[in-house]
Amino acid sequence: MPIAQDPLSVEVTLPRADVALLTVEGYLDVDTATEFQHHLANQLHHGRRHFLLDLSAVPFMDSSGMNIILRVYQEARELPGSVHIISPPRRCAASWI
Numbered sequence: 001m002p003i004a005q006d007p008l009s010v011e012v013t014l015p016r017a018d019v020a021l022l023t024v025e026g027y028l029d030v031d032t033a034t035e036f037q038h039h040l041a042n043q044l045h046h047g048r049r050h051f052l053l054d055l056s057a058v059p060f061m062d063s064s065g066m067n068i069i070l071r072v073y074q075e076a077r078e079l080p081g082s083v084h085i086i087s088p089p090r091r092c093a094a095s096w097i
Helices: 033-045 063-078
Strands: 009-016 019-025 050-057 082-086
Touching: 009 033, 019 033, 033 063, 050 063, 063 082
Parallel strands: 019 050, 050 082
Antiparallel strands: 009 019
16 A cells, blocks of 8 residues: 655745745655656746755655756756755655765
8 A cells, every 4th residue: 555645845935036945845756756847947937047945844855856956956057057955855765875
């Protein structure tokens, strides 16, 4: 029987016009990574080039979540921009460590 997960919650705050603070809550895995990617893509589309990712309420992140973060990091660097992770989860996929 699969383990029940809380849905992913992403709150976006705009401290400055070119900065997006994304506060993420819930599991960031293969089932929720696409939703997280949509939030990041929307912010890029609206001209944000600096990202603060608050992951303090993410109990687990697998390689799908890491892949999304790496992709937005690569895109932001080309702008030029930046990605900063606040309080990364202690449990990440072992294959990425």
